[in-house]
Every structure is written in structure tokens, then in C-alpha cells.
Amino acid sequence: MPARIAAEGRQAVEIFAANREILIALLVKLGIIASLASLLTRSQTFRKTLFAEEREAAEKLTLIRFWGLPLCIGVVIRAAGVGSGAINPFAAFDLSLEGTFIAGLLGGTVVGAIVGGCVGMVALLQQQEWAALAIYPTLGLLSGLLRNLSPRKEEIWNFSPFVFINLVLSFFSRQLFSKSGWQLIFFFSCVGVETLRQLLGQALTSSRLFYLPTDSLIVFALIVVASLSCIGVTLKIWNNTRLEIKLAEQEVLVVRSRLDALANQINPHFLFNTLNSIASLIRSNPAKARATVLKLSHILRKLLQGHENFIPLREEVEFIDNYLDIEVSRFGKDKLRVEKEIDDRTLSCMIPSMILQPIIENSIKHGISPKIEGGRIRICSALQEERLCIEVADDGLGISNDKLSSIYHAGIGISNVLERLKVAYQTDFAFTVNSRPGEGTFTHIEIPLQQSREIGAAGA
Secondary structure, eight states, X not given: OHHHHHHHHHHHHHHHHHTHHHHHHHHHHHHHHHHHHHHHXXXXXXXXXXXXXXXXXXXXXXXXXXXXXXXXXXXXXXXXTTTSSSSOTTGGGOOHHHHHHHHHHHHOHHHHHHHHHHHHHHHHHHHOOHHHHHHHHHHHHHHHHHHHHOSOTHHHHTOOTTHHHHHHHHTTOHHHHHHTHHHHHXXXXXXXXXXXXXHHHHHSSSSOSOOOOOSOHHHHHHHHHHHHHHHHHHHHHHHHXXXXXHHHHHHHHHHHHHHXXXXXXXXXXXXXXXXXHHHHHHHHOHHHHHHHHHHHHHHHHHHHHOOOSEEEHHHHHHHHHHHHHHHHHHHOXXXXXXXXXXXXXXXXXXXXXXXXXXXXXXXXXXXXXTOTTOEEEEEEEEEOSSEEEEEEEEOSSOOOHHHHTTTTTSTTHHHHHHXXXXXXXXXXXXXXXXXXXXXXXXXXXXXXXXXXXXXHHHHO
């Protein structure tokens, strides 16, 4: 028995030694297709086209160009090594079968057939491999049909190079077999097309079709496994990128939902306080109350036209102007004075919508309104080292030290502003409120300029 095992071991070593070039080519092929798949995911155009649910004709052409061109180049490189030895040293660059199968699975019948046709045409022109021109377009068409027949496109992305392990396990579990049904169809399709290529390559003479010749069943099995692995690894690399993109989209949706919820707190709060201001004017000054109602209607019309989580500072300043017009009409120009120092370069910067209104409202309600002689509000904006700085200051009554420590958690206004900044910028922002009794309150906001633009684009 030990002698038999030793003999079988020597025989296996001899087989691997005799087919060393083929085994090396299989390993290199796996590395090449994995590198190519990873490289293509760096292109935003390719990612957008690859992961699209439905594709127009222009998008299909983009997919054919990005994926089909490297496959054709691989055939050209392989053709350059013909005649260099028993086994072509550049055979690993030929990804015709695997690439065409992937093109059909992900692109459909049209993309698969065109990619297969391009690869077959290059093989025909380079090496007179006329069989390739018939086999590869047909393969692309058949793999595209598999995509169309698959009840869920997620089955394609779940294809694994280790599906043969599930194949063994499926015989012991009906439930697993039902879950792996389409995986097994893809598996047997890959095995079938690679086997067909090997058989046709051996049957045809004068090198009418490229294949890796071997007389060993073990090496033949490794060739089939290599083809499965090339297809499975490519799909896994692209699926990981697809899941990362979906996760990022979900995170954006979560942030947007939280910002919407916080904005929905501010809007009724603002409306309630403004209506109270109007109510106080109805008896004392009906004409002014009528004018205030008209200004409020302009504000409400803007709010109802559509809510954006991020807007340019210019729009926020316009909104604040309308709000302050209402407050000035209530208190009078002598009691409420407004000063603005807005850097023109900051007007296009994106900020969370209605982020200043609660701060200014607090200044008026708690700082200036209780003062008999009234007071002044100053609004400033500036750019400092690629960051946007906004300041709101008043010369009102100020806030005592014991109340200042709890201002970030009290009421809707300031706590809402702070929460929205946390949701939008995590920890990359500054928000401070400083005050001295009898001297006024100073509020400082600092947000990243570049990030604010990016988030603003996403929020829009």
C-alpha cells in the first residue's frame, strides 16, 4: 500500500512537471483578470454603466468599449507568443472565453454577442482561428440568455468560484439546492463551455481554435477550475464595489432623512413664533400686521416650493432678510437694528438650510426683546483657510453662566442647530456660543468649505 501511494505521488509530480507551463499560465491568468477588474472599477464611467439596472444603447457601447477592448488586446498579446515553444508563454493574456461569458451575464445578449464577435474577429485576423468567430459570439449570446432567464439579477452577482463546494453540499439539503439552483446552472454552463473549447481544440486541426492542450484529466480539471475562478473572482470584485456604492447611498439617505426630520421641527417652530408676532400687531397696528402677513406668505411659499437640506449661503441670507423684515416691523427700526458683513466669496458656499434663523430668533427673543432701548444684531461671514466661518452677535442682555452651559440642550432652536451640524459634518465643525450678562451673545459656526459643497450637491 505505501508503495502504491508513493507511485501515485511520483506520477502526479511527473504530470505537474510535464504541464508546468500550463499551470503557471492558469495562475497568471487569474492574476491578470483580477487586476483588470480592479483597475476598471476605478473609472466612474465604467462603474455607472456596469451597475445600471437598465442601459441605453450608448451605455451598452461604453460597456463594450471598456470590457471588450482589453480582451481584444489580450488576444493580440497571446498571438505574439505563437511559435515560442510547446506552450504559448503569453497564453495567460487570452481571456476570450471568460471575458465573453462575463460580458453576456452582465451586459445581456447584445453586449455578449458583440464582445464575443470582436474577440473572435481579432483571433481570426491574427491567427486564422476561424472557429473562434463562431464560438465566442454564440457564447456571449447564450450567457446573455442566462441573464435574461435568471429570475433575480442578484443571482449573477452571487456567483462564486467555490460554488462546486455548494454543489456537493446540495445533495444533502433540498433547501440548499433550491437556493443554489441558478448558481449550479451558471456552474455547469462554465464547465460546459470550457469543456467544449477543449474538445473542439483537440478535434480541429491547424490551430483553428486556441486552447491549452493537455492529456491529463487532472490538469484538464484545473483548467476548468481556473475558468470558473476567473469568472467568479471578477464578479466578486465588482460586486464588492457595487455593495460599497449601495452602502454609501444608504448612508446619504439616512443623513438626508435625519436632516429632514430636524428641519420639520424648525419649520412649525418658526411659523408658530411668527404668527405670535403677527397676532401682537393686529390690534395695535393692523396695516403693519397686513404687511407682515404678506411677507410671511413669501416665506411660506419658498418653504412649500421644495425643501433642500443644503442651500447656498446667498439663499439663506435672503430668507433671513425676509424673517428680519417681519421682526423689524414688529419691534420697530429704532429698537431692532441689523448689520451684515457678508464676504461675497462665501455667498455660493453650501450650508444646512435654516441654520441661522433659530440663532437670530434666540438673539431677538432672549437678548434684544427684553431690553427697553432695543439692540443690534450683526451677521458676518468669511473664508479662513478653506473653511467657512459664520458669526451672529448681538448686544442684548446676554446669558448667565449657569444658563449658558445648558443652552445646547434646551428648547428646539440651538439644540436643533447643533444636531444638524453633527449629522452633516460629524465632528469636522465648530459651534460655540459665548455670552456675558449685560453685554450680549456671540455665536460662531465653522464648517469645512470643500465638504460643505460636496454634501450640498448630494443633498440637492
